[in-house]
Amino acid sequence: MQLKKVLSLLHVPGEQRFFAGLDNGELVTVDLGSGEVSSRVDLGGGYVLSLLHVPREQRVFAGL
Secondary structure, three states, rough: OOOOEEOOOOOOOOEEEEEEEOOEEEEEEEEEOOOOOOOOOEEOOOOOOOOEEOOOOOOOEEEE
């Protein structure tokens, strides 16, 4: 199993989860209560270098 490195983290105030951008191009969502990965999305490769949430939006933007 190849270890993945976290390159970016984002916590949205009021949410019980955080987002992590990985070095293999994946964006994972982690539940703060359990510490479990609740979703994993492959963004098509490249490093996920930055994450941004715009207040009052339901989206997270990822910079590759």
